[in-house]
Amino acid sequence: MRYDYHKIEKRWQDKWEKSGIYNAEDSTKKEKYYFLIEFPYPSGEGLHVGHPRSYTALDILARKKRMEGCNVLYPIGFDAFGLPSENYAIKTGIHPAITTKKNIETFTKQLKSLGFSFDWSRQVTTTDPEYYKWTQWIFLKLYEKGLAYKARIPINWCLDCKIGLANEEVVDGKCERCGGEVEKREKEQWMLKITAYADRLIDDLKNVDYWDRIKTQQTNWIGRKEWIDITYPVENTEEEIVVSTTRPDTNFGATFVVVAPEHSLLSLDKSLVPEEHKNEVDKYIKEANKKSELDRMADGRKKTGIFTGLYCINQLNNKKMPIWVSDFVLTTVGTGAVVGVPGHDMRDFEFAKKFDLRIIRVVVGKDGDTSEIIKKEQVQEEEGIMVNSEFINDLDIHEATEKMMDHLEKKGWGERAIRYHLRDWVFSRQRYWGEPIPMYHCEKCGVVPASEEEVLNTDKWQLPKIEKYEPTDTGESPLAAITDWVNTECPRCKGPAKRETDTMPNWAGSSWYFLRYIDPHNNKELADKKKLKYWAPVDWYNGGMEHTTLHLLYSRFWYKFLYDIGVVPKECGSEPYKKRTSHGMILGEGGEKMSKSRGNVINPDNVVKKYGADTFRIYEMFMGPFDQAIPWDAKGVVGVKRFLDKVWNLFESKKFIECGGSCHDIPKEIPFGLHKTIKKVTEDINNMRFNTAISQMMIFINLISGADVVPRAAMEKFLIILSPFAPHITEELWSRLGNKTSIFKEKWPKYNPALIKDETINLVVQVNGKLRDTIPVDANISEDKAKKIAKDSEKVKKWIKGKEIVKVIFVKGKLINIVIR
């Protein structure tokens, strides 16, 4: 019979779904294991080939873990709030809920066609009021604990469309939809105080098993550093300017100060800027206002700037420093003013060069040059010893930093500050398709939170139906247009009040979904304590590297908060994910990102139709190292299909023989190869080296293709280790071998170490490190014997003849290297 993957795959998918063999059990004595993948955003484009990379990987791990006797939770859900559905609604007038429902149906069908062992009975969707009421409840708790507050934060404002834009919708400073001008506009927004958790978010990383690069990136993103804010009096005024720096050791080398265009020193009502500079400065500020932060950082190379006409005094040496304004300085970093030390900072150096400012050396590097004036092209950023710096001369820069900080503090000229790169989380969106923020604004009482009762047990804070999805031209969310929803009474004083009309960002729902999977239908609590104690935390979370700084950090923050207020029991620990790994992106065939506009998108449905789900799964695991970005290769899929065809055809053509204790007519290579394969596949799966696990299985199949008879037991073991990769074909062949129960109820096989020991090896013989011969010898050969054999080799003799042997290096069981002169 032909390998008819369509029939086989459909049949087993139906059987598995009916029997619910992948559903996690809630009350069992078995050890638990919780695998988590990042739940998808159900976009209108359907499943991307990138999604199954992560899902297949953890599916393999989950299936293996079950076979090792664990009670495994491997859930799935949908992160369905977001911009694309809303923008689609603006264009077509179709309600996002309808689009979302349709998209989820498509995704569900696609995911099921790939045979993932998800527990579908626990599906969670963030747009479901039964789910998002708990998201809103968490917000109320954050507010109650003082972690939610309002602040004025700029948004991107399109002057033509008159709506606020997401950063992504701003392309080269222009509105993505109309190409019009975009400017920054300040708005009162809800903020979450994630910085209150900054220290714990860094320090607790030592208790989790994340890949190093993930830990490093998180630590750097939080960016905890000791700064010092130094005050300089501004000449001929009552004002002072406060610069912030992490390198006060170089302060004797300071020659100028640069402030951000938004700096208060330049504000009009202060009118400090001398008349003759005013026009130019104002013009510069206006230009800067149009650029996004990222553009400003990117353009920083070009070094634009204007002298303000003001000077300040460095109190260390009473030197006068001109104050410049430049948009490479950001208000969000430090105090929004930096001190220029052009001798030892590339950016300052380029700035000084361009505007012809003084450059002074205060650190000596390896070259030992101590001259005070630095010649052009000589900026020196590496570490070294202080010079030209009075009381800190001859110290290395770290000691000098400490001493300078003490000195400045003692004099009252500076103040130390622990500062983080991490900023508080802007939690408001002026959009419709998100969780309403359950807050009242009362004329008398001010901000009044909704009650828990209202949010949990009434529909008062559910998203109301609306007619138009465009944000209002005042910069408010479309909800602001529904006056009978907005205008309401204050729950405290019963006077007139308005509802908050901003909604939450997409990140909200995804910050705690993994907890809801544990108890998805609970109507009384976010999740039952007993179930949480059993299942939490997540044992293994895999996702994209691009989520390392935002989503991963946000969800760790929320989990810690829920842990602090006792929603998550103490026994679970204060970290949501024990282990975190990352998959690489799948690129288009040319090596570029897959996108509609490039026309290089691969639809997983077509691949499944042409080759079957098992081939698709194995190809995605075989294409390269799991953590690396890899281009799709349509031809590569063929090789994997051939492999599965070979496995199938073996069953059609081979004789399987039963061997009780011993099988004398079976060549030794078969048990040797099998046990080596079991070992390699087992270890490689655990280390996410799926590509090499598959190549080992290919080697084994190539080996037994040549054999006349194959022991049935060997074939069964092979099918079991292949089954997590290719669940359908293996389940089918398993049942064809006469087995009545599912292959996934089998135990994961163990290898026999005695069987995979090499008895002979190829001894590598080198002369001066170059390969000259390989000689098959006993694996336990002694050094003396190996030396003799090596020197007797004709090939080696040729090289050592007439030369002096300086020494011989012997690596047991591997090689011998003869060093000659």
Place this chain on the structure above:
RNA sequence: GCAGGUGUGGUGAAACUGGUAUACACGCUUGGCUUAGGACCAAGUGGAGCAAUCCGUGUGGGUUCGAGUCCCACCACCUGCACCA
């Protein structure tokens, strides 16, 4: 700009703690089978050379008996940068 990563045949890649560079797969070449082949089977396949041999893991240095692997400097590319998810 800052942060994290990657770089090996014609292609995707393999190489555990420094020890035979290129496993496995694609492609290609030759042959077989076939009415046919985008099916299957067999052999070959880093470069130069008749050969002995030499050269080869982004570039340039270094450490070592020995470097794809370790150290230093550089180059190119990918990801993220807070309102895409």
